Amino acid sequence: MGNKTVLQKVFQFKYSMMYPTIFILLLVIVAPLVYSLYLSLHKYILQFGIGKWVYLKNYVSAFGDREFLISMKNTFILTFSVVTLEFLIALGTALLLNRDDLKGKTFYTIILMIPVMMPPIAVGLIWRLLLQPDLGIVNYILGLFGAKSYGWYGDPKLAMLTVIVVDVWHETSLILILILAGLTSLDKTPYEAARVDGASSFQTFFYITLPMLAPVLMIAILIRMIAAIKTYDLIYILTRGGPGFRTETMSFFVYKKAFRELSMGDASSQSFILLIIILIFSIVLLKVMNRQET
Numbered sequence: 201m202g203n204k205t206v207l208q209k210v211f212q213f214k215y216s217m218m219y220p221t222i223f224i225l226l227l228v229i230v231a232p233l234v235y236s237l238y239l240s241l242h243k244y245i246l247q248f249g250i251g252k253w254v255y256l257k258n259y260v261s262a263f264g265d266r267e268f269l270i271s272m273k274n275t276f277i278l279t280f281s282v283v284t285l286e287f288l289i290a291l292g293t294a295l296l297l298n299r300d301d302l303k304g305k306t307f308y309t310i311i312l313m314i315p316v317m318m319p320p321i322a323v324g325l326i327w328r329l330l331l332q333p334d335l336g337i338v339n340y341i342l343g344l345f346g347a348k349s350y351g352w353y354g355d356p357k358l359a360m361l362t363v364i365v366v367d368v369w370h371e372t373s374l375i376l377i378l379i380l381a382g383l384t385s386l387d388k389t390p391y392e393a394a395r396v397d398g399a400s401s402f403q404t405f406f407y408i409t410l411p412m413l414a415p416v417l418m419i420a421i422l423i424r425m426i427a428a429i430k431t432y433d434l435i436y437i438l439t440r441g442g443p444g445f446r447t448e449t450m451s452f453f454v455y456k457k458a459f460r461e462l463s464m465g466d467a468s469s470q471s472f473i474l475l476i477i478i479l480i481f482s483i484v485l486l487k488v489m490n491r492q493e494t
Contacts (some may be wrong), residue, residue, distance in 0.1 A: 237468070243257075251383055258470075259473065262470050270448065271445065274447060275449045278360065282424075286372040286424060287424070288374060290420070294379040294380040298380060298384065313376075315373050316374045317376070318370070320437075323437050324433060353438045359439050359443055359446045379413070382416030386412050420483065426481075428482070429450070429477065432451040432452055435449055435452045450474045450477075453470065454470045
């Protein structure tokens, strides 16, 4: 009986140590989320304070806003493009780095990790200078070969492509780290059996590596997809959403609504729409992962 009482006290103490963490999470995450939901149901212009209840009117008006719909389309284009390119490049590079006969593997890995160590603001500023139409090194090099100069982030046809290229340069390393870690942790026994059976490299990759690596690949895609949907830093530094609305993402549109137009009610509702989109994509990917595991 005494031992049972001691165990109960130990468990009570362990759980009580979680209370500060739970309180901080509620304070930092749940409280702002609930307050933001409250604002999204009101007409709220910052300089005039919180107005009357409008219920779902802010959400309905968001889908009637042409600029918001354009920003949604741009977000989907950017997300699909960067996640696809980064995944393919990272997978191919990780397979090369995972080769047993590769010399200098550590050196190559460190070099490839440099972009992801840099903050997005610094990346945006560096590339803005490199791609500057008149003084940038990229146009200078193109000029040496007789090519014309391009307004990379000011040309309506090139602006989104420029953002995609910069994002791929910056974020591919993150997926590379995850995939490379997954590859190095795979069980070697199936590979030895496949080698004995005379399986080709193509068969080994598609019938052994991909199925075993699938959970890691899905997690990498999920992490990158969530970050890509929320892209704001590069847009702000490189293009400010321009030219026109060509590179304006949902995150940048929400920023404009909140801090330029001071329409906090609209911005809050649009933030929740963005959150719902992220949740939908996340749930779909998680269900795909669960099906693969079963």
